[in-house]
Amino acid sequence: MAGDAGGVYRLRCSLPGHQQDVRGLARGLFPDGGFVSVSRDRTARLWAPDGLNRGFTEMRCMRGHSNFVSCVCIIPPSDLYPRGLIATGGNDHNICIFTVDNTAPLYVLKGHKNAVCSLSSGKFGTLLSGSWDTTAKVWLHDRCMMTLQGHTAAIWAVKILPEQGLMLTGSADKTIKLWKAGRCERTFTGHEDCVRGLAILSEMEFLSCANDASVRRWQISGECLQVYYGHTNYIYSISVFPHCKDFVTTGEDRSLRIWKRGECAQTIRLPAQSVWCCCVLDNGDIVVGASDGFVRVFTESLERTASAEEIQAFENELSQASIDPKTGDLGDINAEDLPGKEHLKEPGTRDGQTRLIKDNGKVEAYQWSVSEGRWIKIGDVVGSSGATQQTSGKVLFEGKEYDYVFTIDVNENGPSYKLPYNITDDPWLTAYNFLQKNDLNPMFLDQVAKFITDNTKGQTPLNTNTQFSDPFTGAGRYVPGSSSGSSTVPGADPFTGRMGAYQSAAAKAENIYFPKKDAVTFDQANPTQILGKLKELNGTATEEQKLTEDDLIMLEKLLSATCNTSAEMPTAQQLQTLWRAVNWPEDIVFPALDILRLSVRHPTVNANFCGEKDHVQFIHLLLKFLNPKGKQANQLLALRALCNCFVNQAGQKLLMEQRDEIMTQAIEVKSGNNKNIHIALATLTLNYAVCLHKVNNIEGKAQCLSVINTVMEVVQDLEAVFRLLVALGTLISDDTNAVQLAKSLGVDSQIKKYASVSEPAKVKECCRFVLNLL
Numbered sequence: 165m166a167g168d169a170g171g172v173y174r175l176r177c178s179l180p181g182h183q184q185d186v187r188g189l190a191r192g193l194f195p196d197g198g199f200v201s202v203s204r205d206r207t208a209r210l211w212a213p214d215g216l217n218r219g220f221t222e223m224r225c226m227r228g229h230s231n232f233v234s235c236v237c238i239i240p241p242s243d244l245y246p247r248g249l250i251a252t253g254g255n256d257h258n259i260c261i262f263t264v265d266n267t268a269p270l271y272v273l274k275g276h277k278n279a280v281c282s283l284s285s286g287k288f289g290t291l292l293s294g295s296w297d298t299t300a301k302v303w304l305h306d307r308c309m310m311t312l313q314g315h316t317a318a319i320w321a322v323k324i325l326p327e328q329g330l331m332l333t334g335s336a337d338k339t340i341k342l343w344k345a346g347r348c349e350r351t352f353t354g355h356e357d358c359v360r361g362l363a364i365l366s367e368m369e370f371l372s373c374a375n376d377a378s379v380r381r382w383q384i385s386g387e388c389l390q391v392y393y394g395h396t397n398y399i400y401s402i403s404v405f406p407h408c409k410d411f412v413t414t415g416e417d418r419s420l421r422i423w424k425r426g427e428c429a430q431t432i433r434l435p436a437q438s439v440w441c442c443c444v445l446d447n448g449d450i451v452v453g454a455s456d457g458f459v460r461v462f463t464e465s466l467e468r469t470a471s472a473e474e475i476q477a478f479e480n481e482l483s484q485a486s487i488d489p490k491t492g493d494l495g496d497i498n499a500e501d502l503p504g505k506e507h508l509k510e511p512g513t514r515d516g517q518t519r520l521i522k523d524n525g526k527v528e529a530y531q532w533s534v535s536e537g538r539w540i541k542i543g544d545v546v547g548s549s550g551a552t553q554q555t556s557g558k559v560l561f562e563g564k565e566y567d568y569v570f571t572i573d574v575n576e577n578g579p580s581y582k583l584p585y586n587i588t589d590d591p592w593l594t595a596y597n598f599l600q601k602n603d604l605n606p607m608f609l610d611q612v613a614k615f616i617t618d619n620t621k622g623q624t625p626l627n628t629n630t631q632f633s634d635p636f637t638g639a640g641r642y643v644p645g646s647s648s649g650s651s652t653v654p655g656a657d658p659f660t661g662r663m664g665a666y667q668s669a670a671a672k673a674e675n676i677y678f679p680k681k682d683a684v685t686f687d688q689a690n691p692t693q694i695l696g697k698l699k700e701l702n703g704t705a706t707e708e709q710k711l712t713e714d715d716l717i718m719l720e721k722l723l724s725a726t727c728n729t730s731a732e733m734p735t736a737q738q739l740q741t742l743w744r745a746v747n748w749p750e751d752i753v754f755p756a757l758d759i760l761r762l763s764v765r766h767p768t769v770n771a772n773f774c775g776e777k778d779h780v781q782f783i784h785l786l787l788k789f790l791n792p793k794g795k796q797a798n799q800l801l802a803l804r805a806l807c808n809c810f811v812n813q814a815g816q817k818l819l820m821e822q823r824d825e826i827m828t829q830a831i832e833v834k835s836g837n838n839k840n841i842h843i844a845l846a847t848l849t850l851n852y853a854v855c856l857h858k859v860n861n862i863e864g865k866a867q868c869l870s871v872i873n874t875v876m877e878v879v880q881d882l883e884a885v886f887r888l889l890v891a892l893g894t895l896i897s898d899d900t901n902a903v904q905l906a907k908s909l910g911v912d913s914q915i916k917k918y919a920s921v922s923e924p925a926k927v928k929e930c931c932r933f934v935l936n937l938l
Contacts, residue, residue: 171464172430172464172515172534172535173422173430173432173450173462173463173464174462174463174464174469174470174475174535175460175461175462175463175469175470175474175475175478176218176219176449176461176462176463176465176468176469176470177218177219177220177460177461177470177474178458178459178460178474178478179211179219179220179222179458179459179460179461180457180458181209181222181225181459182201182203182205182207182209182453182457182458182459183203183205183457184203184204184205184232184457185203185204185438185440185453185454185455185456185457186201186202186203186440186441186453186454186457186458186459187202187203187204187232187233187234187235187440187441187453188201188202188233188234188235188236188252188440188441188453189201189202189236189441189442189443189451189452189453189459190236190237190238190250190443191238191443191444191445191446191451192210192211192238192250192264193238193240193241193247193248194247194248194264195212195213195223196213197212197213197445197446197447198210198211198212198213198220198223199211199220199443199445199451200236200238200250201236201451201453201459202233202234202235202236202252203232203233203453203457204232204233204234205457206227206229206230206231206232206233206254207225207226207227207233208225208226208227208233208236208250208252208260208262209222209224209225209226210222210223210224210226210250210264211223211459217467217468218468218469218470218471220461224264224265224266224267225267226250226252226260226262226266226267226268226269227267227268228252228258228260228262228268228269228272229252229254229255229256229258229260230254230256231254231255231256231279232254232255232279233252233253233254233255234253234254234255234279234280234281235252235253235280235281235282235283236250236251236252236253236283237250237251237283237284237285237291238250238251238285239251239261239285239289239291240285240287240289242289245263247263247264247265248264249261249262249263249264249270250262250263250264251283251285251291252283253279253280253281253282253283253293253295254279254280255279255280256279257274257276257277257278257279257280257295257297257870258272258273258274258276258280259272259273259276259280259283259291259293259303260272260273261273261306271306273291273293273303273306273308275301275308275311276293276295276297276299276301277295277297277824277863277866277867277870278295278296278297278318278866278867278869278870278873279295279296279870280293280294280295281294281295281296281318281319281320282294282319282320282321282322283322284322284323284324284331285324286324288304289304289305290302290303290304290324291303291304292322292323292324292331293322294318294319294320294321294322294333294334295318295319296318296319296866296870297318297863297866297867297870298313298315298316298317298318298319298335298862298863298866299311299312299313299315299319299863300312300315300319300322300331300333300343302331302346310346312331312333312341312343312346312348313863314341314348315333315335315337315339315341316335316337316862316901316904317335317336317337317358317901317904318335318336318358319333319334319335319336320334320335320336320358320359320360320361321333321334321335321359321360321361321362321372322334322362323362323363323364323370325364325367325370325384326364326366326367327367330342330343330344330384331343331344332362332370334359334360334361334362334372334374335358335359336358336359336904337904338353338355338356338357338358338359338374339351339352339353339355339359340352340355340359340362340372340382342384350384350386352372352382352386352388354380354388354391355372355374355376355378355380356374356376356378357374357375357376357398358374358375359372359373359374360373360374360375360398360399360400360401361373361399361400361401361402361413362402363402363403363404363411364404365381365404365409367384368383368384368385369381369382369383369384369389369409370382370384371402371404371411372402373399373400373401373402373413373415374398374399375398375399377393377395377396377397377398377399377415378391378392378393378395378399379391379392379393379394379399379402379411379413379423380392390426392423392426392428394413394421394423394428394431395413395415395417395419395421396417397415397416397417398415398416399413399414399415399416400414400415400416400438400439400440400441401413401414401440401441401442402442403442403443403444403450404444405444405448406444406446406448410422410423410424410425411423412442412444412450413442414439414440414441414442414452415439416437416438416439418433418434418435418436418437418439418485418487419431419432419433419434419439420432420434420439420442420450420452420462422450428516429515430515430516431515431516431531432462433482433531433542433543434452434454434460434482435456435478435481435482435484435485435543436454436455436456436458437455438454438455439452439453439454439455440453440454440455441453447463447465448463448464449461449462449463449464449465449468450462450463479540479541482540482541482542482543483540483541483542483543484543484544485542485543485544486543486544486545487529487542487543487544487545502520502521502522502527503521503522504521504522504523505521505523507519507521508521508530508539511532511537512532512534512539513532514532514534515532515533515534515535516531516532517531517532518530518531518532518542519531519532519539520545526544527544527545528541528543528544528545529541529542529543529544529545530542567585567586567587567620568583568584568585568586568587568619568620569582569583569584569585570582570583570585570615570616570619571583572598572612581598581602581604583598583612583616585616585620587620590919590920591613591616591617591620592609592613592919592920592928592932593916593919593920594613594616595608595609595612595613595616596609596916596919596932596935597916598612599612600912609932609935609936675893675933677889677890677893677926677929677930677933678890678893678894678897678930678933678934679854679857679893679894679897679898680850680853680854680857680890680891680894681854682854683807683810683811683816683851683854684807684847684850684851684887685765685807685808685810685811686761686804686807686808686844686847687762687765689727689758689762691720691723691724691727694723694755694758694759695716695719695720695723695755697754697755698716698719698745698755698756698759699716701748701752701755702716704752705748705749705752709744709748709749711741711744711745715741715744715745718735718737718738718741719738719741719742719745719759721738722734722738722739722741722742722759722763722769723759723762723763725738725766726762726763726765726766726769727762733768734763734766734768734769736772739769739772739773742756742759742760742763745759746760746785747785750789750794750795750798751795753789753798754795754797754798754801757789757798757801757802757805758801760801760805761801761804761805761808762808764805764808764809764811764815765808765811765812767812770809770811770812770814770815771812771814774809774812774814774815774817774818774819775814779818782818783818783822783825783826786802786805786806787802787825787826787829789801789802790802790803790829790830790832790833791832792832792833792835796836796838796841799833799841800838800840800841800844803830803833803841803844803845803847803848804844804847806819806826806830806848807844807847807848807851810851810854810855816855819851819852819855820852820855820859820864823852823864823867824867826848827849827852827867827868827871830845830848831845831871831874831875833845834874834875834878834879835878837880839880839881839883839884842875842878842879842880842881842884843881843883843884843887845875845884846875846879846883846884846885846887846888846891847887849868849871849872849875849887849888849891850887850888850890850891850894852864852868852891853865853868853890853891853892853894853895854894856868856895857894857895857897857899860899862899862901862902865895865899865902868891868895869892869895869902869906869911872888872891872892872895872911873911873914875888876888876911876914876915877914882921882924882927885918885927886924886926886927886930889915889918889927889930889931889934890930892906892911892915892934893930893933893934893937896934896937896938897937903937903938906938907938911938912935912938915931915934915935916931916935918931919931919932919935
């Protein structure tokens with residue numbers, strides 16, 4: 165049960181161990197009373213009660229993922245595994261299955277094309293997974309039995325219902341779907357933002373929580389029975405107490421909320437902004453994980469309650485937190501109107517009630533505790549009006565000092581927004597963050613950036629009373645599209661570097677980068693050097709593999725024909741000779757691969773190798789060279805050959821048909837610091853984006869976005885970054901579903917840093933155009 169009526173939850177213990185955000189929790193089956201936590205630090209940790217009836221001990225730290233671990237569930241016991249299994253899902257697209265006795269996975273489930281963000285187990289070893297790739301998959305032991313397709317955005321939540329065959333999925337597309345035997349039986353609509361969590365009440369009812377700060381209770385038949393409000397920001401997780409319909413929720417407003425009989429009975433604040441996850445133990449204790457890397461347990465039991473010293477330490481940590489009014493439930497704050505500490509002598513009217521006071525010029529937030537009969541400080545409020553200029557001459561805003569804090573009015577009768585700025589900041593990135601934070605139209609990016617530069621030129625940091633014109637409502641405001649005094653400057657093609665093909669995007673203030681219409685190819689070559697190396701290595705080949713003088717002459721003619729240095733057409737005999745050469749041993753094959761890379765651009769060669777007759781052999785040959793343990797020269801040339809295949813229709817058709825296998829294999833060569841391989845991999849992704857933009861395949865776009873997300877984490881070369889940005893822009897252009905998918909993947913936060921790159925300018929310019937779309 166949730167506990168005795170009127171019971172109050174207090175801290176049981178705080179558990180350090182994880183190095184980053186704790187993103188998932190699951191009540192364990194073994195040991196009794198334990199649980200499992202997973203984190204962005206790429207680990208899962210098994211916790212057991214410490215025997216002293218208050219704390220927990222870390223029994224096992226499990227590793228198997230190569231990226232963030234975001235979800236966890238327990239697979240019930242079976243004859244083979246009487247203690248059950250632990251399943252974890254991660255941003256590496258994989259699901260790891262662990263026994264409770266080992267730190268390494270028993271096996272790994274592969275099949276999702278993007279991050280696995282939700283897991284649920286059912287009878288007979290069934291496992292349901294939800295992913296950013298917009299699909300859910302049903303697994304039985306180590307095999308994928310079916311894929312559930314129908315959502316148009318990331319699937320953040322999944323649950324298997326007690327009735328056999330019924331499954332629920334909740335998505336960033338704001339809907340919940342009920343599935344039976346792999347078919348969608350019903351779609352539940354009502355949430356106004358991404359659905360983040362699901363919890364089962366009975367065979368006929370379930371709960372959902374969402375980014376719209378609401379909890380909904382549903383009947384399986386489709387009716388929404390009740391909507392619960394209490395949180396003031398995103399609700400990330402929901403968990404039901406055993407044997408009753410009471411539940412707990414956590415969210416972005418720094419709180420854990422306990423709901424009894426349909427009402428929020430208790431609010432517990434934590435010293436971390438994001439309270440990502442929760443689970444309820446068999447004894448009714450509540451476990452929560454947060455963005456500060458701590459796991460905390462709360463209990464109604466007096467015997468399990470933490471010591472007075474531990475509770476005081478928790479309260480001290482809480483009191484030192486900084487609260488942003490925009491993410492809390494504090495309302496509009498004017499420091500001048502707030503009472504002093506004497507206001508805390510009056511008791512609160514309900515548990516969790518907040519009260520603000522002003523003490524020594526600071527705004528402090530307190531929460532009423534019914535059980536303690538007192539106000540407990542929950543932090544200092546930053547960003548409230550009435551903040552004063554510091555002795556340094558800077559302006560304080562949200563706890564930080566800035567050279568300028570402008571007040572911006574979006575329209576004459578609308579709200580005002582604060583825009584903080586330091587003269588060392590990039591005005592474009594500052595403008596983007598300002599629009600994103602205040603949910604303003606990204607079309608104003610140029611306008612706000614120009615406003616910042618116009619009103620800070622020539623000013624010293626201490627001059628904070630500068631007169632300025634508001635970019636939205638002030639006199640003489642800038643109107644997008646009007647003359648800016650810029651002259652048109654000839655520029656270089658952003659891919660080839662050739663002059664005269666493009667004009668500077670900054671000068672023209674228009675997007676010349678995407679959507680890209682045509683494939684990008686690797687054309688540069690020195691035929692003399694390639695042939696010289698081929699002849700040199702031919703001397704080291706075995707007698708069976710060695711090319712004759714006639715063979716070498718044929719390859720020379722083929723190279724001339726495909727590099728447009730002769731008018732001759734490639735012949736079947738020449739192509740047969742090339743095929744023999746590209747099947748040389750790995751150590752000597754690279755000059756033959758280089759000839760293949762150049763030749764495949766020619767329509768005749770493209771149709772021959774990529775046509776119906778020989779395409780399977782051709783693809784298998786190139787994929788063989790993408791072995792992560794193979795030679796980098798062969799990896800590079802195989803990637804470039806694949807890129808060049810896109811130049812003709814036969815190659816496009818083949819590579820789109822084989823997209824899954826090619827993309828999965830290609831991404832395996834991303835590790836290492838070979839910038840040329842990274843550029844080739846980025847170009848392959850870009851060429852797929854060009855094709856996917858034409859056919860508007862959301863599953864293919866999801867896979868491509870996942871590749872961009874993964875490769876962005878490892879590349880350092882800015883040319884590779886640029887091509888990935890163009891690919892991203894091409895994928896999301898004119899496609900709201902793709903934009904939503906990209907946002908749900910967190911792509912915007914991943915690429916922000918490139919908006920302030922100084923050189924090459926095309927990286928910064930392209931990044932800003934992408935951010936405009938997001």
